[in-house]
Amino acid sequence: MKIKFKLLALLLFCTILPLAVNVFVSYDSINQRLKSELIAQYKSQADRLNQSFELSIRGMDNNMLSIYQTAELYNFVTESQHAGEEAIAKQRRVENLLKILTHSLNDFSNVYLYRDADHRMFKVNAKFLDVRNEQVPETDNPAWIEETKRHDGNLVVVRNASAESDQPLLFVGRSIPDVIEKMQAGVIGIDLGGTYFQNMLGKDFIVENTEIRDADGTVIYSTLKEPPDAKDQLEIVSETNVYGWTVATFLSKATLQEIAWDAVKPTLLWGAAFLLVGIVLWLMLSRQISVPIYGLVKRMREVGKGDxxxxxxxxxxxxxxxxxxxxxxxxxxxxxxxxxxxxxYELKMSESVAQMRALQSQINPHFLYNTLTSIYSEALEAGADNVCKMVKSLSAMFRYTTDHQNDIVTLSAEVDHIRNYLAIQKYRFEDRLEFRIDIPNHLETAPMLKLSLQPIVENAFVHGISRSGHGKIAIEAHETDGSVVLTVSDSAGTLDEREADQLTRQVRESGSLGTSVGLANVHKRVQYLFPGSDGIAIKAIHGKTSVSISWRTEAAS
Missing domain, CATH: 1.20.5 (Single alpha-helices involved in coiled-coils or other helix-helix interfaces)
Structure with missing residues (x-):
């Protein structure tokens, strides 16, 4: 995965995960808090409604007691004779009392007075306010009459089990006992229909999803359009009032979730906005970081391929x-x-050139060795000692230069090779050439680059002694700071200080080795085989030219 996609994945992880956790926690917290608050609110309203029912029925009972306790009503119900003008007058007074009662009530259906002696029912309709009476056969007495008579004058709230939607649902009343005969003489009461409950709910409560239940748990009145589902609804029940009633309301879980979702929706929208801003910042940051890194990686691959x-x-x-x-x-x-x-590459080429030149110089070495040996024998028989010495030195030089087994030899071996070279040159220049070799004994075994000293000595002859016709060559060695310094100086004095410094730079900075084994070749090979070495240095002081070669013996590779 590329860096920019890793940054995008990190951004999404650091944004979406906290946002999702925050939304989930907030949603759950709001849902639970809202659930607790609404349950408490619904419970309070249900309790208040149930108390309102209790107070309302108690008020009806107080209004009913205002005529229930009158002598006219008591005598009218308990007397057995109901004929004559006096009886008609009593009936008129009682009917007026019932009308007075109807004027003090609200939301009722009918007011009843039942006289048990002649099974007569007086009824005042709430809509027309007229008093009707009719004979009710004992076998057809409403169930609430017998239920009320069994409570011996106490207030009774009776549910009408057979009531339909357009019929009264409850009967609230009291029986009228005959204290002399010790029996129930009649019943006075009020029946309540659906209008009563609708008005009560509309005044003080949420109309939807409400049930009023009696002491048996039977539903007296309900606003539910269909039976509640326990999976989707929370049931909240009020405390029981003195009549055993409870009010149950139902809270929709979907409503709770919708309200909670509306509450967390702004958080989600802000989170999405921040995520978009983060993506824009990611694009800007990836251009600042990933694009340069891609360019660097591309260059690394090209370098890995050799470019x-x-x-x-x-x-x-x-x-x-x-x-x-x-x-x-x-x-x-x-x-x-x-x-x-x-x-x-240049060092390898230098080494190849040196080897090629060495090979070119050893044209059939065995033939040369045999020829030199024959010359040496003839010179020895002829008594030509100088010729013998020259042939012997030349033979040693050939043998040394044609041995390609090692590039690193001891300092003493390289010096012996130069000594043979100088001996031959001595026969050429005779008294015009003097040379001195001063090598400390402890440096004779020091490792040294093979054939590195001869080019330096040859330069002394070619550019110094050959031009002046005579001179002195001194070869000295010393050790300093872990390096061996070998110096070849001549007295020809053909260079000044400026020329010596310029020649040193050319040797050290030369990128082309040419076709000869020269000072630049020696310098580069020394630095290659002895890392950290100074190599060739050329100086001109007081008419003397000195060429030094310095190498670190402990760094031999």
Missing amino acids: FSLAGWKPKRERRDEIGFLELQFRSMVERIEALIKRE
Whole structure:
């Protein structure tokens, strides 16, 4: 996965997860708190409604007692004779009392007075306020009459079990006892229909989803259109009043969830807005981080394939942060690797050229050895001692230069080779050439680059003694700071200080080795085989030219 997609995944994780947790926790918290508050509110209203029913029925009872306790009503019900003008007058007074009672009531259906002696029922309708009386056969007495008579004058609330939607639902009344005969003489009461409950609910409560139940749990009145489902509804029941009634209301769980969802919806919308802002910031940040890194990775792949040119790679702008530091360091590293590869290539080429030149110089070495041996024998028989010495030195030089087994030899072996070379040159220049070799004993076994001293000595002859016709060559060695320094100086004095410094730079900075084994070749091979070495240095002091070669013996590779 690319870095920018990892950043996007991190952004989504750090945004969506907290948002989801926050929405879930807030939703659950609001739902629970709202549930508790609504349950408490519904319970309070249900209790208040149930108390209102109790107070309402108690008020009806008080109004009913205002005529229930009168002598006219008591005598009218308990007397057995109901004929004559006096009886008619009593009936008129009682009917007026019933009308007075109807004027003091609200939301009732009918007011009843039942006289048990002649099974006569007096009825005042709430709509027409007229008094009707009729004979009721004992076998057809309403159930509430017998129920009321059994309570011996106490207030009774009786549910009409057979009531339909347009009929009274409850009967509230008292029986009228005959204290002399010790029997129930009649019943006075009020029946209540659906209008009563509708008005009570409309005044003080939520009309929907409400049930009024009696002491048996039977529903007296309900506003439910269909039976409640316990899975979708919360049932809230009030305390029981003195009549055993309870009010039950139902709270929809879907309503709770909808309210809770509306409460957390702004949080979700703000979270989505912040997420969009985060994505925009991610796009900007990815351009600032991932694009430069992709470019750096592309360059690394090209370098891995061997392309160290860095052609066309230039950052759009210089960065001063960590990515800019990486780009700068990578570019510097590639440049150094390219330089090292070029140096390695040049050293390998130098070594190949040296070996080729060495091979060219050993044209049939065995033939040369045999020829030199024959010359040596003839010179020895002829008594030509100088010729013998020259042939012997030349033979040793050939043997040394044609041995390609090792590039590193001891200092003493290299010096012996140069000593043979100088001995031959001595026969050429005779008294015009003097040389001195001063090598401390403890340095004779020091490792040294093979054939590194001869080019330096040859330069002394070619550019010094050959031009002046005479001179002195001194070869000295010493050790300093873990390096061996071998110096070849001549007295020809053909260079000044400026020329010596310029020649040193050319030797050290030369990128082309040419076709000869020269000082530049020796310098590069010394640095390659003895890392950290100074190599060749040329100086001109007081008419003397000195060429020194310095190498670190402990760094031999």
